[in-house]
Amino acid sequence: MDASATVTPFSTLIRTASHQQHTEAENSSFMSDLLGGRLGVEAYARYTEQLWFVYRALEGAAAALADDPVAGPFIRPELFRTAELERDLAHLRGADWRAGLSPLPATEAYADRVEECARTWSAGYIAHHYTRYLGDLSGGQIIRDRAERTWGFARKGDGVRFYVFEAIDNPAAFKRGYRELLDGIDADDLEKQRVIDECKRAFDYNGAVFRELGSEFPLSA
Ligand code: HEM
Numbered sequence: 002m003d004a005s006a007t008v009t010p011f012s013t014l015i016r017t018a019s020h021q022q023h024t025e026a027e028n029s030s031f032m033s034d035l036l037g038g039r040l041g042v043e044a045y046a047r048y049t050e051q052l053w054f055v056y057r058a059l060e061g062a063a064a065a066l067a068d069d070p071v072a073g074p075f076i077r078p079e080l081f082r083t084a085e086l087e088r089d090l091a092h093l094r095g096a097d098w099r100a101g102l103s104p105l106p107a108t109e110a111y112a113d114r115v116e117e118c119a120r121t122w123s124a125g126y127i128a129h130h131y132t133r134y135l136g137d138l139s140g141g142q143i144i145r146d147r148a149e150r151t152w153g154f155a156r157k158g159d160g161v162r163f164y165v166f167e168a169i170d171n172p173a174a175f176k177r178g179y180r181e182l183l184d185g186i187d188a189d190d191l192e193k194q195r196v197i198d199e200c201k202r203a204f205d206y207n208g209a210v211f212r213e214l215g216s217e218f219p220l221s222a
Pocket of ligand 1: 026141
C-alpha cells in the first residue's frame with residue numbers, strides 16, 4: 002500500500018471517496034427540482050416521510066450501540082432527528098400523519114441495511130451515521146433555506162425542524178470534533194476500506210430513494 006494512504010486521515014479518505022456520489026446526489030433530478038422550487042410541498046412531504054424511516058432505523062439502534070466500543074462515541078443525542086421529523090410531518094400532513102405513511106421500496110431497503118449494520122457490524126453503522134448526519138449539518142442548511150423560501154415555512158420552524166440542530170451551537174466545531182472521532186476509529190486499513198465501501202453504499206441508497214421520488218413526482222414541463 003502507498004505510504005501516503007496510511008497517513009491520510011480517515012475523515013479525508015471517506016469524504017474524498019464519496020465526493021463523486023455527493024455531486025451526483027446534489028445534481029439528481031429530484032433534488033435539483035426540489036431545490037429549484039419546481040416541485041410542490043407534497044414532494045417535500047413525501048421526501049420528509051422517507052427520511053423518517055431512515056432516522057428511525059439509525060436512532061432506533063442508538064441505545065443498543067451506546068456502549069459499543071466502535072460506534073458508541075458517535076451516538077450523540079444532540080444529533081437525533083426523529084422527534085423533529087415527527088413535528089415536521091405533523092405540520093405537513095396533520096395530526097394523523099402516521100396513517101398514510103409508507104416507505105418507498107428504496108427507503109425500505111436503505112432502512113433494512115442500516116438496521117442490519119447496527120445489529121451485526123457497528124463500524125458499518127458509522128458509515129451510515131456519517132453519510133446522514135454530517136450531510137444534514139452541512140448541505141442540510143441549504144435545503145432548509147430553500148424549503149423556507151419555496152413553501153413558506155417559518156424560519157427554522159415547523160416543516161424544517163429536521164434541519165435545525167437546536168442543541169448544536171457551533172456546527173463547524175461539531176463537525177471538526179466528528180472528524181476527529183472518525184480519524185480515531187480503532188480499525189485496521191482493511192476495515193476502514195470496508196467502512197468507506199459502506200459509505201458509498203449509503204450514498205447509493207440515497208440515490209435510489211431520489212430516483213424513486215423522481216418517478217413519483219415527475220415534472221410535467
Ligand atoms: C442538494 C443537496 C445537497 C447539497 C446542496 C449539499 C451540500 C453540501 C455542502 C455544502 C457540504 C459541505 C462540504 C464541506 O464542508 O466541504 C456537504 C457535506 C456533506 N454532504 Fe451534502 N449536500 C447535499 C446532499 C447530500 C446528500 C443527499 C448526502 C447523503 C445522504 C450528503 C452528504 C454529505 C456529507 C456526508 C457531507 C460531509 C462531507 C465531509 O466533510 O466529510 N449531502 N454537503
